[in-house]
Amino acid sequence: MVVAWYMDESQEDQRKPHQLQPNRPVSCEELRQLGVRSWKLDADSYETDPHLAWIRKEENYSWMDIITIHKDKLPNYEEKIKIFFEEHLHLDDEIRYILDGSGYFDVRDKEDKWIRIYMEKGDMITLPAGIYHRFTLDENNYVKAMRLFVGEPVWTPYNRPADQFEARQKYVHSLAQTA
Template sequence: MVQAWYMDESADDPWRPHRAEPSRPVDLEQLRKLGVLYWKLDADKYENDPELEKIRKERNYCWMDIITICKDKLPNYEEKIKMFYEEHLHLDEEIRYILDGSGYFDVRDKEDKWIRISMEKGDMITLPAGIYHRFTLDEKGGCWGLVPTL
């Protein structure tokens, strides 16, 4: 199951967990109240997964592409990693499904505090339009296989 928590105020290495002290976990209901939805799927069968197909149909997602975030596969890797970690928002819903690897999505709550969502293979989230967010790899430093699905 996905884990989420309020972050500390440190500007150190973004790949670290940055858990606030004392720890302040965030559950799925709190994320739902922010409009962040979560599913756990079988990433090994994403091409023919009936559960993913059902979600896509219910939410009218009609296309997807795969982004591999890895030094040897993503052009301008260092630049892209910095760009992904810059706080931003979108005018449309953002959907991310992790096919491989692990990392973090950070979202701002209603009081502008950062919540870190630890994501790994099989995790899928949607972020509502207009929510400030960013993402990065974690200390494992592996590759992410991301499917932006819309």
């Protein structure tokens, strides 16, 4: 399963863990309260994995592709890394399944503090529409991930501030309901 913690305020290399000292771990239950769901799957058999097939059917994840984020594999690598790390939200859920490598998703908690979620091979995560987040590689500088969508893919990030969007307002309202 994914591992998460509250981040420090350091401006050091974004690829470092950035754990508070002492560490303040965040449980999967705390992530669920923010609308973040995760699974541990068998990435070596993703093409035939019945658990993945079940999740895709249950969640209606009908569209899928695979992206490799590495300087030798991704066109405009440096530009893309900067875009991925810019704080933003989407109007649809963001679903990622790590097939190889590792990296971090950072999400904001109810008090607007950063939580870092470490993902490695086999981890699958769903970030709800409207949550402010960002992504970065870790110091291994490599991840191969499956991107899943309900229906046609929508790649548009809306950089913060983006509170005017209905998806953001619904998300904030859902947080108030879980308080």
